[in-house]
Amino acid sequence: AIQMTQSPSSLSASVGDRVTITCRASQGIGDELGWYQHKPGKAPRLLIYATSTLQSGVPLRFSGSGSGTDFTLTISSLQPEDVATYYCLQDYNYPQTFGQGTKVEI
Amino acid sequence: EVQLVQSGAEVKKPGESLRISCQGSGYTFTKYWIVWVRQKAGKGLEWMGVMYPGDSDIRITPSFQGQVTISADKSINTAYLQWSSLKASDTALYYCARRHEDGAGGLDVWGQGTTVIVSS
Numbered sequence: 023a024i025q026m027t028q029s030p031s032s033l034s035a036s037v038g039d040r041v042t043i044t045c046r047a048s049q050g051i052g053d054e055l056g057w058y059q060h061k062p063g064k065a066p067r068l069l070i071y072a073t074s075t076l077q078s079g080v081p082l083r084f085s086g087s088g089s090g091t092d093f094t095l096t097i098s099s100l101q102p103e104d105v106a107t108y109y110c111l112q113d114y115n116y117p118q119t120f121g122q123g124t125k126v127e128i
Numbered sequence: 129e130v131q132l133v134q135s136g137a138e139v140k141k142p143g144e145s146l147r148i149s150c151q152g153s154g155y156t157f158t159k160y161w162i163v164w165v166r167q168k169a170g171k172g173l174e175w176m177g178v179m180y181p182g183d184s185d186i187r188i189t190p191s192f193q194g195q196v197t198i199s200a201d202k203s204i205n206t207a208y209l210q211w212s213s214l215k216a217s218d219t220a221l222y223y224c225a226r227r228h229e230d231g232a233g234g235l236d237v238w239g240q241g242t243t244v245i246v247s248s
Contacts, residue, residue: 023190066223066238067238068236072233109173117177122172
């Protein structure tokens with residue numbers, strides 16, 4: 023199975039800061055990567071698919087980039103409602119695999 | 129409205145069997161894979177397995193093979209995750225999510241989650 027290594031495991035930033043989370047795949051996955059936001063007590067939410075395509079309804083401050091093995095989720099201006107854990111998930115093949123998660127705090 | 133609605137929380141004893149469900153509505157059930165995801169308390173998301181209701185194709189990640197059964201009844205737009213003999217280590221929150229048949233678009237709709245507690 024493809025391993026997804028996500029970093030950092032947690033971060034603390036201020037409102038308005040630019041936040042970057044990275045995900046590295048153990049082998050090339052093209053652009054087949056998604057990012058998810060998970061808040062306690064709620065279902066995970068798809069933010070970005072195919073590396074950089076914003077899911078409908080997701081604020082424009084979220085963006086994704088990368089290809090092959092290295093991917094990035096960027097929050098351009100952190101907002102209080104962005105406090106959550108973020109996961110990458112490779113869509114390249116089965117079994118799909120999540121990164122370990124990044125907890126974002128303010 | 130497109131949605132996945134999961135069955136309610138369960139409290140079971142070790143060794144008991146259990147089946148939880150995930151019912152889709154508002155879309156063509158047989159055109160989307162249903163993925164099952166586990167989250168243990170304080171831990172990350174784990175991808176367990178997936179089923180395509182259109183042809184019953186099932187893929188289960190190796191660490192869950194033999195531990196769970198995935199199935200679906202497309203006549204009632206419902207997918208199932210089943211255990212024949214629960215262990216305390218199965219205590220977790222379980223989510224279902226859908227994925228388009230061609231894999232595009234990520235896991236775009238999620239169920240609300242089903243809490244399973246296994247305790248003697």
